Amino acid sequence: MNTGTISPEQSRxxxxxxxxxxxxxxxxxxxxxVIITQYGKVGSLAYVTFDxxxxxxxxxxxxxxxxxxxxxxxxxxxxxxxxxxxxxxxIANENPNDRRSVVIGLALKDAVNGEDVDNKEIINCIELxxxxxxxx
Amino acid sequence: MPSEPSAPRFKVYSSxxxxxxxxxxxxxxxxxxxxxxxxxxxxxxxxxxxxVAMPPPTFNGNTLSTSSTTILxxxxxxxxxxxxxxxxxxxxxxxxxxxxxxxxxxxxxxxxIILNTLKDIYS
Numbered sequence: 001m002n003t004g005t006i007s008p009e010q011s012r013x014x015x016x017x018x019x020x021x022x023x024x025x026x027x028x029x030x031x032x033x034v035i036i037t038q039y040g041k042v043g044s045l046a047y048v049t050f051d052x053x054x055x056x057x058x059x060x061x062x063x064x065x066x067x068x069x070x071x072x073x074x075x076x077x078x079x080x081x082x083x084x085x086x087x088x089x090x091i092a093n094e095n096p097n098d099r100r101s102v103v104i105g106l107a108l109k110d111a112v113n114g115e116d117v118d119n120k121e122i123i124n125c126i127e128l129x130x131x132x133x134x135x136x
Numbered sequence: 137m138p139s140e141p142s143a144p145r146f147k148v149y150s151s152x153x154x155x156x157x158x159x160x161x162x163x164x165x166x167x168x169x170x171x172x173x174x175x176x177x178x179x180x181x182x183x184x185x186x187x188v189a190m191p192p193p194t195f196n197g198n199t200l201s202t203s204s205t206t207i208l209x210x211x212x213x214x215x216x217x218x219x220x221x222x223x224x225x226x227x228x229x230x231x232x233x234x235x236x237x238x239x240x241x242x243x244x245x246x247x248x249i250i251l252n253t254l255k256d257i258y259s
Contacts (some may be wrong), residue, residue, distance in 0.1 A: 040168030074205040
């Protein structure tokens with residue numbers, strides 16, 4: 001049996017904020033699982049699927065592709081919906097020929113040491129980690 | 137008093153086992169007070185039949201029953217859900233379970249391995 005931590009290329013942590021934000025990505029044949037947590041737990045689970053459309057259709061971030069975000073567990077906030085959509089879009093753009101659905105676990109803090117977290121900084125940090133963590 | 141978040145530590149325990157002529161893969165990922173268990177057949181590694189189970193709460197000194205539900209599945213099968221319930225009850229942690237095996241015998245075989253693996257992890 002192999003035991004131990006996730007291999008370095010599959011996990012990232014950032015100490016930009018006072019607490020580490022760890023991310024792990026695990027690729028299975030039909031889906032991509034990404035966990036981004038500041039609590040050490042899976043948190044809310046979002047399921048993002050991609051549909052290819054004709055060029056005449058409206059799309060979100062990418063051309064010719066629409067995304068559908070469903071929350072499987074918790075996290076019915078528009079912020080988490082945005083985070084999930086953004087992460088899935090980054091993954092889709094990094095790997096354009098692969099349209100595997102993405103299951104994203106999010107457990108992020110609203111405030112650190114009594115101060116509200118800057119969401120823009122968080123999303124930039126997450127974006128950087130997702131781009132670095134290429135397991136697809 | 138609300139609990140304080142602690143530094144996250146992930147650990148992944150992977151193993152492969154031969155059941156008759158089929159190669160099965162098992163992966164247990166542990167988080168803070170929770171774990172993600174995945175089992176599948178070689179060549180058909182999919183993330184399906186995902187269920188989550190919460191440890192049983194205690195109310196007035198009585199331990200209530202474990203709660204579990206399927207969260208991502210296309211079938212009516214409840215193998216993942218039932219296993220999650222058993223594990224949450226036994227180990228007192230949150231379990232995400234995804235069992236992707238074609239038959240019951242294979243599942244019984246993997247269930248024993250999962251239990252032994254978790255006993256080693258949490259001992």
